Amino acid sequence: MKKVRLGKTNLMVSRIGMGGIPLTRPSEKEVIKLIQRTIDLGVNLIDTAYSYGNGMSEERISKAIAGRREEVIIATKGGTLEHLETSLRRLNTDYIDLWQFHGVSTLEDLEEVLNHRMEFARKAIEDGKIRHIGFSSHSLKVALEAVASDQFEFVQFPLNFVSNEAADELVPLVKKHDVGFIAMKPFAGGRIRDANLAIKYLLQFDNVVPDPGIEKIEEIEEIVDIVNNKSWELSPQEQQEIKEIRSKVSSRFCRQCGYCMPCPQGVLIDGVIYLQILYELWPADWFFSWDYVNSSVESAKNCIKCGEGEKKCPYQLPIREMIDENIAFYERVAKEYKKQQIST
Ligand code: SF4
Incomplete structure (x- = not known):
């Protein structure tokens, strides 16, 4: 499996990672097998969050990587020191490689992180509990501002060929600031069904690491096969297919950016x-x-x-x-x- 440097974290991560949301769906036994197979295939980045399945995602990852901690780069997310401590306990580890402020949605959230919360995260780095600090967001405006602040080493943001708003500004900006980029939602929340198109599209960006949510061993095997054995170049026919899917899905796909909010009637x-x-x-x-x-x-x-x-x-x-x-x-x-x- 090819690796890529994740910006100024200097970590060499596999060309694709594994997203931890679906790790709560199959049985624990199946998930453990799935994660172990994923690591065997050379994927070394596993992303999860304090909140996923009330801790189930982190706990299952912990069981699957028992005895293999050094083979894996763990990324998790939270908002407070208490979240971080809980993640460490659930993951049964002394350190988190990549810790993210979860869902920084508004400029006010970003201000709060930079002016207040960053302090405990920096202290956690000094104490060896975190190796690198990043953030996740669905808002382009917030992500651009956060990257430009030079306070984060990596970002996690949605990127896929349906919702590709990050491609024009954010991807070049992270490159300029040497910030790592993890692409969440490579399948547009399940709206893109074709793994070949989804993954090949993202492999065009040499500084972007997609972390698809995986539920079955066949899925990760298919994705790894695309990365390892297929040409990454999109043929004219594949480009045409992408165009068609994009125009079909895009007009009804919510990017979760939150720009429509707040609703005057309080509708979420x-x-x-x-x-x-x-x-x-x-x-x-x-x-x-x-x-x-x-x-x-x-x-x-x-x-x-x-x-x-x-x-x-x-x-x-x-x-x-x-x-x-x-x-x-x-x-x-x-x-x-x-x-x-x-x-x-
Ligand atoms: S509906 Fe709201 S959250 Fe969804 S894409 Fe539109 S503005 Fe963003």
């Missing part, structure tokens, strides 16, 4: 119109008991169809229609889930 727009994707990402038990999901669904009742969010969405998404679709979807799967609960 980005949560509501992401319900279907969240349902596909997380185990059903977790999804239906997740506060974020429940408050998003509840908030949708306040929607008066004023269209204010649509005016602010830079991607001209039909937010009102998407709210209705996602609520209808939620009601359907919630009904099925309840039925299942009763019968078991």
